[in-house]
Amino acid sequence: MNNNIVHSIGLGPGDPELVTIKAKRILETSDDVIVPQSDALGRSVAKDIIVHYVDSSRLIMYYFPMNNNKEQLRQRYTELAEKIKALVADGRKVSYVSMGDPTIFSTSNYLTETLLARGINVVHVPGISSINASSSLLGIPLTSKGGDFGVYELPEDVQRTVELIQRHQTTVFMKVNKKLPVLLEAIKSEPPDAAYLVNRVTLDGQQSFDLLNELLPKEPLYLSIALVKKKKLKGTK
Ligand SMILES: C[S@@+](CC[C@H](N)C(=O)[O-])C[C@H]1O[C@@H](n2cnc3c(N)ncnc32)[C@H](O)[C@@H]1O
Structure with a gap:
């Protein structure tokens, strides 16, 4: 052996x-x-x-x-x-x-x-990633035919965050925690189709936030991940 x-x-x-x-x-x-x-x-x-x-x-x-x-x-x-x-x-x-x-x-x-x-x-x-657990919780596809998704650590910089969101059908940001204001600023400057934050997925105290339509968390949430769907261009799926 x-x-x-x-x-x-x-x-x-x-x-x-x-x-x-x-x-x-x-x-x-x-x-x-x-x-x-x-x-x-x-x-x-x-x-x-x-x-x-x-x-x-x-x-x-x-x-x-x-x-x-x-x-x-x-x-x-x-x-x-x-x-x-x-x-x-x-x-x-x-x-x-x-x-x-x-x-x-x-x-x-x-x-x-x-x-x-x-x-x-x-x-x-292999283990089930928080990426899969979050898309399952939200019930939204990470990607579908002809599309793609990208996974990044959330940048410190708003412009770079906007650029990353434009690159993919779905962009996943990990290690959001205290940097949430960067993401909020990015989605305010270029509103996407959808943006969600999921905290403690599958754990006690699990929460999800629709970042375009809801009151936002007041404090940084440890163990949080964001999924952002880029704005669809007219005529695309
Ligand atoms: C060091 S990384 C580990 C990622 C892990 N290997 C995975 O596949 O999910 C830690 C980051 O993963 C995400 N994460 C891990 N577990 C999570 C959970 N239960 N709920 C939400 N996000 C989680 C958060 O973005 C956190 O900042």
């Missing part, structure tokens, strides 16, 4: 029923499950999902500071990769989890590079 591998598992957007059967099976048979945590107080949405499937004695919480200090983050990834390498060398079956899908804006992407550089192979287990 090749034990020189780690599974990187997507946990889906929050609802424990949206963890795949494959992810559940691998989690249940892992010796150690590493759970990223960005909150110094120990709160972690990933942990809230995973406790449904893994005994807490097998969880290893791992803190990643929520700042843009690249050197500090690089050091945390390096330390984690070394820790995983030692566990794998001891013959332990190790999994690393992340929210949604592990290939989309995920700590898993950086960890994978760091592990590969140390000769550890990473097997990804």
Whole structure:
């Protein structure tokens, strides 16, 4: 058996029923499950999902500071990769989890590079992204025949946001949080056909806002994603 591998598992957007059967099976048979945590107080949405499937004695919480200090983050990834390498060398079956899908804006992407550089192979287990969960909640297509969709981290800049909205049939903006005013300004200057904000999709307290027609959230909402439909030109579908 090749034990020189780690599974990187997507946990889906929050609802424990949206963890795949494959992810559940691998989690249940892992010796150690590493759970990223960005909150110094120990709160972690990933942990809230995973406790449904893994005994807490097998969880290893791992803190990643929520700042843009690249050197500090690089050091945390390096330390984690070394820790995983030692566990794998001891013959332990190790999994690393992340929210949604592990290939989309995920700590898993950086960890994978760091592990590969140390000769550890990473097997990804796809998860349902918050992108899919949000379009399903709203009941609107991400894209349809002849169309397209683009996914971006919401820019800091209004003009760039307007440009991105013009590029696709549907534009998805992730990491909205405190930058919501940028999006609101962009849709005010060039009104699209539709614009929605979804907060905590499939989790307790889930909310959605029609940004063109409703009272808007007064405070920045942690874990929020936006879907914007560009204005259709006359004669196009
Ligand atoms: C670090 S990225 C992780 C994305 C994740 N890999 C995915 O596929 O959904 C975090 C961003 O994903 C979005 N997100 C993740 N989970 C969410 C949820 N339950 N509700 C709304 N947005 C969510 C938000 O835009 C958040 O700022």
